[in-house]
Amino acid sequence: MDPDQTVVLTVVSSESEAEVVCGLLRSAGIECAYRDTDAIESSLEDFTAAGPREILVHAEDMDDARALLPSSEG
Numbered sequence: 001m002d003p004d005q006t007v008v009l010t011v012v013s014s015e016s017e018a019e020v021v022c023g024l025l026r027s028a029g030i031e032c033a034y035r036d037t038d039a040i041e042s043s044l045e046d047f048t049a050a051g052p053r054e055i056l057v058h059a060e061d062m063d064d065a066r067a068l069l070p071s072s073e074g
């Protein structure tokens with residue numbers, strides 16, 4: 001997946017959560033990927049893959065991808 005042709009769908013708190021979200025998206029036929037964010041909150045950030053992850057999708061899939069994710073609104 002070319003990062004230059006993607007948009008950030010959401011940010012999740014960990015790699016395991018990113019795997020779950022991407023699994024859901026892929027099961028619906030939506031290509032996705034995830035990457036580290038710039039906001040890792042650890043003094044060990046250079047040594048470990050901890051912290052938030054950005055979920056990436058193609059821009060044209062954004063609406064369909066959002067519809068699959070649970071809403072955090074009330």
